Amino acid sequence: MGGAAALAAAARPLPWSKDTAAQVRAVADALTVSPVALDTDxxxxxxxxxxxxxxxxxxxxxxxxxxxxxxxxxxxxxNQ
Structure with missing residues (x-):
């Protein structure tokens, strides 16, 4: 994913599921699209x-x- 598209995807709010697997996937996806390392905040x-x-x-x-x-x-x- 390149420049502007990566920034737009990283800025999108994450929905939060009650399902643990979906939560792990949401966090992994957020790390994947972020162009920088993220802390918990x-x-x-x-x-x-x-x-x-x-x-x-x-x-x-x-x-x-x-x-x-x-x-x-x-x-x-x-992301790895």
Whole structure:
């Protein structure tokens, strides 16, 4: 995905599902389209949901790192 298209996709708000697999996929997709590494606050700012969902974000990122789908460096995450 090139320049302007990547920025537009990265700026789109993420819907938040109650399904864990869909949550992992949404976080992975956000990392994939982002042209820069993201911290949890940057990821959270893209989600449209309300409530305690934000507590799960570090766990979901940990899953992606463990599966080799994301890399963490200095509290920021990128797509592998």
């Amino acid at each position: 940057a990821l959270a700012s893209r989600v449209t949901a309300r409530g305690p969902w934000r507590k799960r974000l570090p766990q979901l990122l940990g899953m992606l790192v463990a599966l080799g789908r994301a890399r963490e460096q200095g509290g920021r995450y990128t």
